[in-house]
Amino acid sequence: xxxxxxxxxxxxxxxxxxxxxxxxxxxxxxxxxxxxxxxxxxxxxxxxxxxxxxxxxxxxxxxxxxxxxxxxxxxxxxxxxxxxxxxxxxxxxxxxxxxxxxxxx
Numbered sequence: 511x512x513x514x515x516x517x518x519x520x521x522x523x524x525x526x527x528x529x530x531x532x533x534x535x536x537x538x539x540x541x542x543x544x545x546x547x548x549x550x551x552x553x554x555x556x557x558x559x560x561x562x563x564x565x566x567x568x569x570x571x572x573x574x575x576x577x578x579x580x581x582x583x584x585x586x587x588x589x590x591x592x593x594x595x596x597x598x599x600x601x602x603x604x605x606x607x608x609x610x611x612x613x614x615x
Contacts, residue, residue, distance in 0.1 A: 523548035574599035
Protein backbone atom coordinates (compact mmCIF):
# COMPACT_ATOMS: atom_id res chain seq x y z
CA UNK A 511 0.00 0.00 0.00
CA UNK A 512 1.54 3.38 -0.96
CA UNK A 513 2.13 5.91 1.78
CA UNK A 514 0.15 9.12 1.40
CA UNK A 515 2.13 12.34 1.75
CA UNK A 516 0.87 15.52 3.36
CA UNK A 517 -0.68 17.99 0.97
CA UNK A 518 1.52 20.54 -0.77
CA UNK A 519 0.58 24.18 -1.27
CA UNK A 520 1.44 26.48 -4.15
CA UNK A 521 3.53 29.52 -3.18
CA UNK A 522 4.34 32.21 -5.71
CA UNK A 523 6.53 35.25 -5.28
CA UNK A 524 10.10 36.47 -5.41
CA UNK A 525 13.18 35.33 -3.50
CA UNK A 526 14.23 37.99 -0.98
CA UNK A 527 17.08 36.29 0.84
CA UNK A 528 19.28 33.21 0.48
CA UNK A 529 21.51 31.78 3.19
CA UNK A 530 23.33 28.53 3.90
CA UNK A 531 21.41 25.97 5.94
CA UNK A 532 23.41 24.06 8.58
CA UNK A 533 22.52 20.58 9.85
CA UNK A 534 21.72 20.81 13.56
CA UNK A 535 23.62 17.65 14.55
CA UNK A 536 26.65 17.58 12.24
CA UNK A 537 27.03 21.37 11.94
CA UNK A 538 27.74 20.83 8.22
CA UNK A 539 26.05 22.69 5.33
CA UNK A 540 22.98 20.76 4.15
CA UNK A 541 21.35 23.11 1.64
CA UNK A 542 19.93 26.60 1.41
CA UNK A 543 17.28 28.50 3.37
CA UNK A 544 15.30 30.98 1.25
CA UNK A 545 12.86 33.72 2.19
CA UNK A 546 10.17 34.26 -0.45
CA UNK A 547 7.86 37.30 -0.52
CA UNK A 548 4.47 35.99 -1.62
CA UNK A 549 2.61 39.30 -1.86
CA UNK A 550 0.48 38.65 1.22
CA UNK A 551 3.15 37.16 3.45
CA UNK A 552 6.43 35.29 3.43
CA UNK A 553 7.56 31.69 3.07
CA UNK A 554 10.81 30.38 4.54
CA UNK A 555 11.83 27.41 2.42
CA UNK A 556 14.58 24.84 2.85
CA UNK A 557 16.19 23.47 -0.30
CA UNK A 558 18.35 20.37 0.01
CA UNK A 559 21.79 20.75 -1.59
CA UNK A 560 20.87 18.54 -4.58
CA UNK A 561 17.72 20.57 -5.29
CA UNK A 562 19.53 23.90 -4.85
CA UNK A 563 22.16 22.77 -7.38
CA UNK A 564 19.40 22.07 -9.92
CA UNK A 565 17.26 25.19 -9.31
CA UNK A 566 20.17 27.62 -8.79
CA UNK A 567 18.08 30.22 -6.93
CA UNK A 568 19.10 33.90 -6.96
CA UNK A 569 17.76 36.91 -5.06
CA UNK A 570 14.93 38.62 -6.93
CA UNK A 571 14.03 35.48 -8.91
CA UNK A 572 10.29 34.92 -9.41
CA UNK A 573 9.17 31.43 -8.36
CA UNK A 574 6.04 29.26 -8.37
CA UNK A 575 6.77 26.28 -6.15
CA UNK A 576 4.79 23.63 -4.34
CA UNK A 577 5.84 23.49 -0.68
CA UNK A 578 5.08 21.07 2.14
CA UNK A 579 4.80 22.44 5.67
CA UNK A 580 5.66 20.68 8.90
CA UNK A 581 6.67 21.30 12.51
CA UNK A 582 9.15 19.98 15.03
CA UNK A 583 9.67 20.27 18.76
CA UNK A 584 7.16 20.78 21.50
CA UNK A 585 7.18 19.45 25.03
CA UNK A 586 10.54 20.36 26.57
CA UNK A 587 11.94 21.53 23.21
CA UNK A 588 11.14 24.75 21.40
CA UNK A 589 8.58 24.25 18.63
CA UNK A 590 9.25 25.49 15.12
CA UNK A 591 7.64 25.17 11.72
CA UNK A 592 9.31 24.71 8.36
CA UNK A 593 8.54 24.41 4.65
CA UNK A 594 10.31 22.12 2.21
CA UNK A 595 10.38 22.29 -1.56
CA UNK A 596 8.28 19.67 -3.36
CA UNK A 597 8.46 20.73 -7.01
CA UNK A 598 8.24 23.61 -9.47
CA UNK A 599 4.68 24.43 -10.56
CA UNK A 600 3.86 23.37 -14.12
CA UNK A 601 1.43 24.86 -16.66
CA UNK A 602 -1.02 21.94 -16.30
CA UNK A 603 -1.35 22.78 -12.59
CA UNK A 604 -3.31 25.87 -13.68
CA UNK A 605 -5.95 23.60 -15.23
CA UNK A 606 -6.58 22.08 -11.80
CA UNK A 607 -6.56 25.42 -9.95
CA UNK A 608 -8.51 27.76 -12.28
CA UNK A 609 -11.95 26.08 -11.93
CA UNK A 610 -11.77 26.46 -8.14
CA UNK A 611 -11.31 30.24 -8.19
CA UNK A 612 -14.49 32.35 -8.31
CA UNK A 613 -14.63 34.89 -11.11
CA UNK A 614 -15.43 38.54 -10.43
CA UNK A 615 -18.81 39.28 -11.62
